[in-house]
Amino acid sequence: MTKNQGALLTTMTRWYSPADVLKMATSTNASLLLLSGERSPYPGKLGVIEEGAFADVLLVDGDPIANIKLIAEPAKNLLE
Structure with missing residues (x-):
């Protein structure tokens, strides 16, 4: 996730x-990338957590659905 x-x-x-915002930023964007077919830079599944898929997992210190502002400060609230 970029700084801003x-x-x-x-x-x-x-x-x-x-919840809708987080879904749009993750799995919905992955679905859009899949529409590029053979031009996709990713040779596997996107937007899912399963073996062989391409995914980034963000660990948030808190519940971003209850408090979406947690993701506004990644250095403070996203765990490494």
């Missing part, structure tokens, strides 16, 4: 629920 991406995502809660 989390803050930008939190502004989307004006229109969407925190």
